[in-house]
Amino acid sequence: MLLLLQTRGRMTAADLAAELEVSVRTVYRDAEALGAAGVPLYGDAGHAGGYRLLDGYRTRLTGLTADEAEALFLAGVPGPAAELGLGQVLAAAQLKVRAALPSELRAHADRISGRFHLDAPGWYADGEDTPFLPAVADAVWRSRVLRVRYRRWRAPTDVERRLEPYGLVLKAGRWYVVAGPGPRTFRVDQILELDSGEGEFERPGDFHLAAYWTAYQRDFHDRLHQGEAVVRLAPGVRLAGRAGDAVRANGRKESDGWTRATVPVESVEHAHAEFLRLGADIEVLEPAELRARIAGTVAALARTYGTESAC
Structure with a gap:
C-alpha cells in the first residue's frame, strides 16, 4: 500500500482495495496502522479525496523477498542496456540497489548474477549493426x-519516412521501433x-506498447501461415510450432504406422525448404505444386x- 501511494500519488480506498485485492475495511485498518507507525499518511474526504503521503516522503527499499531480489538482478540484461547507451546507468542502479539490500x-542477488547470463541473439544470427539505436531511444524518451x-x-527499397516513435522492442536480438502514425513497426x-x-x-x-506488440505478433503469425499442406510423417517424427500443433490436433495414424495430417504453411517456398530437412521421413500429398517442387529437387x-558415385 505504501509503495503504491509513493509511486502513484493520491488513491481512494476503493482503488487501493481493488489493486491489492482486499476489502475496503482492510485498507482503512492498514491506513491506521501506517499512521500509528509514523508514516505521514493522510486521508481526504470528498469526491476528489483519497489517501496520500506527505509531499516529499520516500520510504527506503524494504520488503523484498529473496525471489524478488533474484528476479531484479536477472532482469538487468547488460547487452541491450549497453546498446541503448544505458550500460553505465544500469550498473550504477544495480550497485545502489545491492547496497540497500540486507x-x-x-x-541471493550475487548468486543469481553469477549463475545466469542472458544472451538474446541466436547462434546463427550475426550481430545487427544499429548505429542509430541510441538516437531512436532518445527520440522515444x-x-x-x-x-x-x-x-x-520491396521496391522501391529506400524510402523516406516520418516517424513518431512510441517505443522500442527487442525481439530475438533484433531491435524494432513502434511508431505512428498507425502505429507501424520498423527494424x-x-x-x-x-x-x-x-x-x-x-x-x-x-x-500501450506491450499490448500492441502482443497483437502485432498474433497478426504476424496469422498472416504468415495462410496456406495448408497435407503430409504423412514417419513414426517418431515431430514438426515444430503451429505445424506440430496441427499434427497433434488432427493427425491420424494410418495402417503402416505413419501419421497423416493437414498443417499450416507460410508459402510453397518456405514449406519446400522446411520439409526437405526431414528427408524421407515426410511425404507431401497436397498441394500438387509443393509435391512437384519437392519431387523435382529430390530428382x-x-x-x-x-x-x-559413378565417377
Whole structure:
C-alpha cells in the first residue's frame, strides 16, 4: 500500500482495495496502522479525496523477498542496456540497489548474477549493426519526431519516412521501433539516415506498447501461415510450432504406422525448404505444386549424387 501511494500519488480506498485485492475495511485498518507507525499518511474526504503521503516522503527499499531480489538482478540484461547507451546507468542502479539490500538478500542477488547470463541473439544470427539505436531511444524518451531514410524489402527499397516513435522492442536480438502514425513497426537496423530536428509530437494516451506488440505478433503469425499442406510423417517424427500443433490436433495414424495430417504453411517456398530437412521421413500429398517442387529437387539431388558415385 505504501509503495503504491509513493509511486502513484493520491488513491481512494476503493482503488487501493481493488489493486491489492482486499476489502475496503482492510485498507482503512492498514491506513491506521501506517499512521500509528509514523508514516505521514493522510486521508481526504470528498469526491476528489483519497489517501496520500506527505509531499516529499520516500520510504527506503524494504520488503523484498529473496525471489524478488533474484528476479531484479536477472532482469538487468547488460547487452541491450549497453546498446541503448544505458550500460553505465544500469550498473550504477544495480550497485545502489545491492547496497540497500540486507546481507541475506545481497547474497541471493550475487548468486543469481553469477549463475545466469542472458544472451538474446541466436547462434546463427550475426550481430545487427544499429548505429542509430541510441538516437531512436532518445527520440522515444523525449517524444521527438524522426525523419528517416529506411530500407524495406520491396521496391522501391529506400524510402523516406516520418516517424513518431512510441517505443522500442527487442525481439530475438533484433531491435524494432513502434511508431505512428498507425502505429507501424520498423527494424532499427534498416534505418540508413536519421534526423530528429522536426520537433516534438504528442504520444497517444491510450497506446500501450506491450499490448500492441502482443497483437502485432498474433497478426504476424496469422498472416504468415495462410496456406495448408497435407503430409504423412514417419513414426517418431515431430514438426515444430503451429505445424506440430496441427499434427497433434488432427493427425491420424494410418495402417503402416505413419501419421497423416493437414498443417499450416507460410508459402510453397518456405514449406519446400522446411520439409526437405526431414528427408524421407515426410511425404507431401497436397498441394500438387509443393509435391512437384519437392519431387523435382529430390530428382536433381539423385542425378547429382548419382553422377558423383559413378565417377
